[in-house]
Amino acid sequence: MTESDNPRGQAGLAALEARLRQDLAWLELPARAWTMPRTHDGQAVLDVAVIGGGMAGLAVSATLKHLGIQACAFDQSPAGLEGPWATTARMETLRSPKQLTGPALGLPALTFRAWFEAQYGSEAWEALDKIPRLQWMDYLRWYRQVLDLDIRNGHRIEQVLPRADNLVALSMTTPDGARTVLARRVVLATGRDGLGGAYVPPLADSLPRRLWAHSSDEMDYGSLRGKRVGVVGAGASAMDSAATALEAGAASVDMLIRRADIPRVNKSKGAGNPGLTHGHYGLPDEWKWRLRHYINSQQVPPPRGSTLRVSRHASARFNLDCALDAIDVDGDVLRVRTPKGVFELDFLIFSTGFRIALETRPEFSAFAPRIRFWRDRFAPRPGQEDGELSDSPDLGPAFEFQEKTPGACPGLSRIHAFCYPAALSHGTVSGDIPAISDGARRLGQGIAGLLYQEDVELHYAALQAYAEPEVFGDEWVPAPPPALES
Structure with a gap:
């Protein structure tokens, strides 16, 4: 539905925004600024720098702002194109149920439903099945605007450097040239591939890059017109890629x-x-691993709608029990050998997920070897081995990295990983829609506590210097002394 189809849209949004402002005022949000200003060599130091302006980065930025903490987010994408929704995501609708409140942080007027009904009405909401992907992106753009969040676009992080002076330096390229920003805390709100990248099987290494892509790559699917395409995988992104190619x-x-x-x-x-959302972090290691490994091993099915989107095409074929044995290249043709035979293809799309591999990300090279991962501290039972879980960082209560060798990387714990690889330590509260608000509040409250604890002497001095009177001495008349008895 476009704005031209919906003349009530702007008036409805204006009324919703007024209600949100009233809700925030009633809740005394944002809190007044309370952190201690910090400078270094004349340069202002941020309380918190957030890397990423997608859904997680927005939720974190809003939480920190409401807690009275100075936060600024940096995103390499142009404004309005943060995250995958309008770029690499290819599903028609979100996979999550429409009623989930997502990044609303407990504020009814900040939910997608409130935003949708304000423009289209309650009947349209009842008729809606799933949230259209691009409409979700429109909602996130509105979320950023209505909360007046400080997001800097076109800023690409080149290096994250924890320092021994309790600061983290961010070297970045910006529309105005190279720049280094200093922050007391840094949050990596970097998405599904935030601590690594797309995974492709080793047999892809020798293939010409023009003949294959990963499902997370930005590409023009129109270039596949008339071609024989193979898609490796059966998850949601595999179905979305297959359907997009067919369409x-x-x-x-x-x-x-x-x-x-x-x-x-x-x-x-x-x-x-x-219970799981709030209890996962406190579970014994064995239970954390057991839960996450079971879900990983069972795998998430593709959405029914995404699968039907593929199967409605007569030229779509579902080949089961069809692992890749080898791939031969003959000019511009790929001959894919499998237990079911050889497939001659013109293009191959690997929908094979992501891997956690900080060592492959240049911006993390200063600290990646110093991080403690789960493989450094936990050995699973036989039969529960899981590479994704072994490679997951072992995070503290505020999503902070921890040192593999204590003292080897001062400042490492000032970097907080609020992205999908936090799932083993904290549960799925840092990347998916259902519990993103819970995760953002856990992180924000943790950072607030750490900032206060670091400056407790300064806060105590401010407490001692606080001198705003509430009683002025003119509120009463001293009683005369009692008369002496004769």
């Missing part, structure tokens, strides 16, 4: 699916409840 005019799409069947049940959905 763009691909001659055929072969889904190459390693498993004997496509997963049917979303186990992670069955695990979602406030």
